[in-house]
Ligand SMILES: Nc1ncnc2c1ncn2[C@@H]1O[C@H](COP(=O)(O)OP(=O)(O)OP(=O)(O)O)[C@@H](O)[C@H]1O
C-alpha cells in the first residue's frame with residue numbers, strides 16, 4: 001500500500017532536531033488531552049456541577065419552607081452555609097468515581113500499557129493525573145460551591161435565616177466545598193492506581209467515605225465519639241461546616257488530616273505504580 | 279540492536295521465560311516464533327519495561343528502555359493486547375501519546391494517513407474492528423519514528439491485503455536500517471517476511487538462525503513409512519544422523535535416510551512395508567517438529583518421541599546450523 005519514504009526525516013533525526021523527550025510539563029498536557037477527550041469525563045463533571053448547585057438550592061428551599069415546623073434545638077444548630085453546600089455530598093460520588101477511573105479506566109482498556117511505554121518512569125503520569133484532575137475539580141467545584149451558596153442563601157432569606165460571606169468561617173466553608181471535593185478527587189486517583197479495577201476502587205473509596213462513619217456510629221458512644229472526628233469523611237467535611245459540634249477538629253486541622261490521608265494513599269500508589277508489572 | 283541477556287520471568291511458580299539470550303540486529307526483520315504460551319509476549323513486555331524481569335536484562339542500542347529520554351523515538355511497540363482507551367478517538371489517542379514527548383500534531387496526522395485510518399480518525403477506538411485496532415497500534419508504534427520496532431503478532435486479525443501491507447511495511451522499515459522484531463506463530467508468514475529467526479519454546483531459546491538455513495533444513499526429505507512391524511523397523515533404522523518420529527502404531531516418519539536405503543534395510547530383515555513415500559516437510563511441519571522437541575524435552579511427557587540421543591536437532595531441521603539448547607543440555 002505504501003512505502004515509508006514520505007513519513008518524515010530518516011530515523012533518529014526527528015529526535016535530535018526537535019528535542020523531543022518526556023518532561024513533566026508534557027505529560028501534564030497529555031493527561032489534559034486524555035481528560036477532555038472522553039465523553040464520560042465531561043458527563044461526570046457536568047453531573048457534579050448540577051449536584052452541587054441544584055441540590056444546594058433545592059435543600060435550602062426545603063429548609064426554608066419547613067422552618068416554622070423545626071424544633072428549637074434544630075433551629076439553634078442550623079448551619080445555613082453547610083445547608084446550601086449539601087450538594088457536595090452527592091457530587092463527591094461523581095468526582096470520586098471519575099478520580100478512580102483516571103487509572104482504572106486505563107487498566108481496564110489496556111491504555112495503561114501505551115501510557116507506560118511512553119512514560120517508562122511512570123511517576124510523572126501519577127503526578128500529572130493528580131494535578132490535571134485536581135485542578136479541574138478545584139476550579140469547577142469552587143465556582144459551583146459559590147453559585148450554590150448564593151442561590152441557597154437567596155432561598156433561606158425568605159425566612160431571614162441566611163448568612164453572608166462576611167460572617168466568621170463562612171468564606172472558608174464555601175471555598176471548603178471545592179477543597180473537599182478536590183481531595184476526594186485525589187483519593188480516587190490514588191485508589192485507582194492502587195486497586196486498578198473500577199469496581200474495587202469505587203467500593204473502597206465509598207466504603208471509607210460513606211460506610212465507615214455509619215459503622216463507627218454503631219460502636220459504643222464513648223468509642224465512636226473518640227474515633228469519628230478522625231475519620232477521613234468527618235475530618236474532611238469540617239472545612240465546609242460553620243456550626244460544628246464540640247468534638248470536631250476544626251476546619252483547617254480536619255482538612256489537613258484529610259489531606260494527610262490523601263498524601264499517604266498517593267505515596268502508596270507511587271510505590272505500587274513503580275514496582276508492579278503493568 | 280536489541281540485546282536480550284539471560285532474561286528470566288517468573289509469575290509465582292510459573293516460569294514464563296527462562297534464561298533467554300539473543301540479539302536482534304538492525305537492517306533486517308527478525309521473526310520471533312514459538313507456540314502459544316512460549317513466552318513471546320512476556321519477553322516483548324520486558325523489552326519495553328512493562329514487566330520487570332526476574333533476572334537478566336535487555337539493552338536497546340546499549341541502553342535500558344527506562345533510561346531513554348524519548349522512548350517513543352527509540353522504540354515503537356505494538357503489544358499483543360490492545361492498548362487503547364475504547365472511549366477515545368484514534369486521533370486523540372495518538373495526540374495524547376505524542377504530547378508526552380512534544381511530538382507535533384502534524385506527525386499524528388502523518389501516521390494516521392500512513393496506516394490508512396484517515397477516514398475514521400475521529401471515531402471512538404472502541405468501535406474499531408480487529409484490523410483497524412491493529413493499524414492504530416502500528417500508528418502508535420511509528421509515532422516517534424523509532425529506530426527499533428517491536429511488534430507482537432501484528433498480522434493478527436488483518437485481511438490478506440492487510441497482511442501484505444504489514445509485510446512490505448516491515449521490510450521497508452528494516453531496509454531503512456531499523457531494528458525490527460516481530461512475533462508470530464505462523465512459520466509460513468515469517469518465511470516471507472523475516473530474514474532471521476529466534477525460536478523459543480517453554481520460555482527457552484530453541485533456535486537462533488537465518489530463515490534461509492531454516493528453509494534449507496526444512497526442505498530435507500522425510501520418508502513416510504508404513505509397516506505392520508514398525509517398532510522393529512524403527513530400531514533397525516536408528517543410527518547417527520537419523521531421526522524418526524512415530525506417527526501412530528504402524529507409521530514412521532524418517533529423516534536422514536533415503537527411501538531406497540530404508541527399503542533395503544527392511545528387505546534384509548524380512549519386514550514387509552505397506553507404504554514407502556518420500557515427501558517434503560512443509561515449513562509449518564518443520565517448525566512444529568522444532569518446537570515440539572522443546573516441549574518433549576522440558577515437559578518430559580509420556581508421548582515422548584523416539585529420538586536418537588545426540589543427534590543434536592529436531593527432525594526436519596537436522597541439516598541446518600541449529601543451536602538446540604535441549605541437546606546442549608543433554609550432552
Ligand atoms: N501476568 C501473568 N501472570 C501469570 N502468568 C503469566 C502472565 N503473563 C504470562 N503468563 C504465562 O507465561 C507464559 C507465557 O505467556 P506469553 O503470553 O508470553 O506467551 P506467548 O508466547 O506470547 O503466547 P501466544 O502465542 O499465545 O501469544 C504462559 O504460560 C502464560 O500463562
Ligand SMILES: [Mg+2]
Nearest residue numbers: 318319320358
Ligand atoms: Mg503472545
